[in-house]
Amino acid sequence: MVKFENVSKVYPDGTAAVKGLDLEIKEGEFVVFIGPSGCGKTTTLKMINRLAECTSGKIYVNGSDIATVDAVQLRRNIGYVIQETGLMPHITVGENIAVVPQLLKWNKKKIQNRVDELLEMAGLPPEKYKYRLPSQLSGGQKQRIGVLRGLAAEPDVVLMDEPFGALDPISRENLQNELMDLQKKLKKTIIFVTHDIDEALKLSDRIVLMRHGKVEQIGTPNELQNNPASEFVKNFIGQDRISQISPDDSVEVLVEESAINVLPNFLASSVLEQMENIGKESAQVVNKNGKWMGMALMQNVKKVSSRGGSIKEALIIDRKLYIEDATLRDAAEMLSAQPLPVPVIDKNDRFIGVVTGSGMARITMDRLKRKQIS
Ligand SMILES: Nc1ncnc2c1ncn2[C@@H]1O[C@H](COP(=O)(O)OP(=O)(O)OP(=O)(O)O)[C@@H](O)[C@H]1O
Ligand SMILES: [Mg+2]
Known part of the structure; x- marks a missing residue:
């Protein structure tokens, strides 16, 4: 469904954000990218919908080399949920969710039904929330709307960049469960970025652990836990370390x-x-x-x-x-x-x-x- 062949990204200022990534993601797979801040997770996601162009290598989505596909066309079939939600401040919550369906020229009734259905699903009653502006929502509610917008047009591939980062643990767990159900039902291919190893272990079919722009290990949650490829992976997964931390530690x-x-x-x-x-x-x-x-x-x-x-x-x-x-x-x-x-x-x-x-x-x-x- 999504395939990386020796993909690298160097930003114009010389930052090598991603180095030689090889990865094939199958249809319906839930792949989670994790790793320290700055290791290249967001850059990797952005290359899939060409918000960042790769410097070398090739990326295929659904069999086509994305460099040969019109970027706007490409993005319509790929849902994108970003770290900072990216809602448009001047239009309502309902209109924000409807952005891509509208671009795809769905009829009005179908769009309204879809918006209501999604809001219900996220526990935000449509009659109460649909006509609000993003500024009238809490941070966690904004994140939910960001997620709904990414799913609205039923894209085959959904990219999610730390979509639950700002949520309290209970809402976070609810949305994680909803996302898992949804993925089982709809068989979407989901590529998800997180900082939270528990979230990665819970949601993913496979985890890609990155460090300094390179893949440190790719594997199922079990493989990473039972056969860590390096000391770094072991430390990253084994959080006993963290539970033992005290304020006087270095x-x-x-x-x-x-x-x-x-x-x-x-x-x-x-x-x-x-x-x-x-x-x-x-x-x-x-x-x-x-x-x-x-x-x-x-x-x-x-x-x-x-x-x-x-x-x-x-x-x-x-x-x-x-x-x-x-x-x-x-x-x-x-x-x-x-x-x-x-x-x-x-x-x-x-x-x-x-x-x-x-x-x-x-x-x-x-x-x-x-x-x-x-
Ligand atoms: N537009 C840009 N120009 C130059 N360098 C950039 C740009 N965007 C990101 N970078 C750099 O590329 C590297 C990877 O950034 P990226 O945003 O992909 O990291 P990340 O893994 O998503 O980090 P985080 O967990 O903090 O979100 C970092 O060193 C970052 O400073
Ligand atoms: Mg990021």
Whole structure:
């Protein structure tokens, strides 16, 4: 149904986001991509509907090489649910769900029935929610609408990028169950991205575990649990590690790649564009020897950009943690004071990575879940 042949993606700034991906996804299969932040999951999804073009290799959907298919046509047959929901703010919930059916020129009655049916299914009574604007919904409700919109036109393939990330555990579990039922009934091919290993183990036929743009292991949940291909896989799956974490442990377990990582001589305007494109409020600035020069915040980048300066003029250097002695408690304090990534460096100022609020929330959530069980 979806086939990757030696697919790589290098962004114009030189970031190699995906490296040599080979994978064949069968019709009706539920495949989950998982891996640390920045490992290339979203990029992989976006290449399937050509929101990102691959730099080399080939992707086939339903037997056709997608490079030869009109991108707009291609997207009509592929449902897409994105990390930030992507609802259009100026039209109602009902109209948002109906976007693709409308493009496909379904008749009005069929569209209305479909919208009502989907809203019922997600536990949002149509008469109450259909005419609201997205701004009149909670974060979790918006995510549900995002999911419904992806399913609305009954596409053969549905791409879902962390669709349940912002939901509370109970709504999340409900929607997971609904999605599983739906997939059994409708035999959709679903390609799903998550950070949550429990979610991956529960939903998937196969898991693709990625790291630094490469596949670390592909296999069924059982294969990954019983035959991890590397120490990394073992750590990623075996969450006993996480249940044993204490606030005095090293910040090391939480360090992830930074979403935006640029050289000091980059123009502030180009960094600003990157930040806006991927919706990040900060960037890390690291010289070519790997030395951390500082962190740039959106408001400063804007100022420097407007006078044509380079990113090194927008740096702050007092927000940082040293890998040798910082604890999770230190990271939590900094994150709660200001909800932006905290750079982690070593005593020689070498850049190691960042600690983010969502990374911290994930650990907390895992600990809470384990408390409930025990
Ligand atoms: N438009 C872009 N231009 C340059 N680099 C980008 C762009 N979009 C993503 N990247 C980089 O490509 C790499 C992979 O990004 P991607 O969004 O695919 O990661 P991800 O696995 O989805 O991460 P997350 O779990 O945080 O959503 C990262 O290093 C990221 O900074
Ligand atoms: Mg992503």
